[in-house]
Amino acid sequence: MDLPFLLAAVERGDDIAVFESLDDGVIDRLTGDDGVTLLAAAAYAGRHEVVSRLVGWVDPSHPWAGGVDPVTWAAENGSSWVLDSLLSLDRDPLREDSAHRRALRVARAALDSGAGAGLVPPPAHRAVITDLEAKLGVHRTPDELMARALVHADPGHDDWLASLCRIAWPESQERFDWARAVAEGAGEAGSLARRRFALDAINFLGFGLNPDIDDEPPFTREAVGFLRPRLDTERDPYALRTVVAAFTGYCSREELPAVLAHADHPDPGVRHGVALAFPALLADRPDSLAVLLRLVDDPAPVNRASALHALTRSPADTPAVRGVLAAHLTDPDFDARLEAAIALALRGDERGTPVLDEIRRGIKNRSSRGAGRLDDFHYELRARTPGP
Template identity: 30%
Template sequence: MSGATVIDAVRSGDADAVRRLLEAGANPESTDAQGVPALCLAIAAFDEPVASVLTEAGADPRRPLPDGTTPLLRAVDSGTVSVVLAVLPGPGEPLDESVRAELLARARHWHEAGVVPELRRRTGDRGTPRRIRVRDGGWWTDYDEITLGGLTVRDGHAAVLSCLEQWFGQRQSIDELLARALARPDPGHADWSESVDVLAGRNDEETWAAAAGLRSHPEPLHRLFAADVLRGIVRSEAMADTQPVVFEQRAPEIFVPWAAEETDPAVLRLVLRALSESDSPDPRVEAVALSYVAHPDPEVRREAASILR
């Protein structure tokens, strides 16, 4: 990429080239021929690695833009959690309360209005939107990427809202986060996974009890969400290496009887996976796994075999 500029490297999505150019003295606030900052080009491309490199090098996410927005607001508009986190100032650079309120209001508006109606309002286009499923590879979460009237965004604004609330120290109830997840009842989608991650990251008694209370809910999706949160709490505790261990020791107490009575295959798979990950010596874990080695669902059999291995 001899003779390339920061803008060239950003457009090619080459984070390493962007980093080398910046280390050689290139300006992180470089703009293209239309005056669009490099950081905004990265945001528009949903390119979290490039946006991170630019922000770390000094590109200002609060830079006022001619249309009255900022790169931060455009990141929220993008509907992509990883892009928002790439441009949010770190804990040592607190945002003004007014900026926080504006970001939260922006995310909430997209979430409540819906992506397609908001794109119609912004563009005036009444045509059929183009929708494709995309994977944010670094985060292992999915989005629908929606294009209408020349604008393209992703549909993770509920996830962005949950992320911002957590970042700004606002605690939503499990009922609210559950509602956001169930609005897109897809465990692979960012709206679901971000609700789970926010709750699991709390790693506290209140959240454990609230999630455990959903175990007997008549709707399988509620039980699936509960199992995902409880599993996440156990994993969060293990990753944090906290002492004494609290929730990992409780895993068999909730997941063994749950596995014995669960009838929905999707929920059962997750409950068995949680038992496998807990690596508990409790003999009841092996017994419940043995009871499912001949289950008609192959994924349930696979999770049972994982425990036995």
């Protein structure tokens, strides 16, 4: 095993290089000190996905260099995702001496002592506590959970996300009513952080919903009625992103075109929300193709890739569409190039073949970048090919 290579990849945040090496059989040889060293390095670097991959092959309770206990370190430092991976093999968190209970005590003590004050970003002790309490059957009210999220009031912080996840599961009319009341009480003249959090909660309560085929939560139509006017009135970019995402999740296909008004919004996150509304829009509204083609040329790479992905699902096939796709075969963004090549290939246009071939040559195994997307493409291609 090339431990120096793996440690260097962890240090620079190159998870894919680590995963490719582990998939090559290296993981079978990680049961000794090298495995413990790599696990500790990934945890210290905050590479929680690497930690998650290693756990199961490397003993997550084995002390690190200097006698550091992994669970204690993660809880004390508020490293919520790393801690979750380290605890993933503990099948009985409710026993009195469980690592979960120990981690909760450590995290509470660290929070009370003010550990990590002044760090950027702040440690996620509240996220650790929120997640561990849920696993140990300690229930908190939505107001308590929101209060934890609003300490830092950062939608990108783990404290915010952990509180949202606990509020949104399981979904209920009561939780929706709570979130709506908070959002209404924190209008334009109220607390921006409270409004953002409440709108996020409404969005989380509808995650994964497809009203056209799934059973709807009882508050689905209430959510649509609440969100629709906010597409026109919300001025905060983050809140508007959330309104677009939530409305897209709750509304019917016929109501979806309302989000198109924000396709040219100055905030890239808002435009991304519109891009994600496709291809449902294209299925019934060919006139929305012009909006999608503008998003294909968005300055934000993730928006271009999302719009190009929508074109892989679109039935639109004109010289103009193919010309746009061909132009993005040299896009500087990897995902955008891949989606453009797939969209052309699905239309029987061989101009995308060299790009697909180049990406295939760079794939070492199933962990390589683009490997999963190419598998999806080949499945779809087979599905479109008439049988004998």
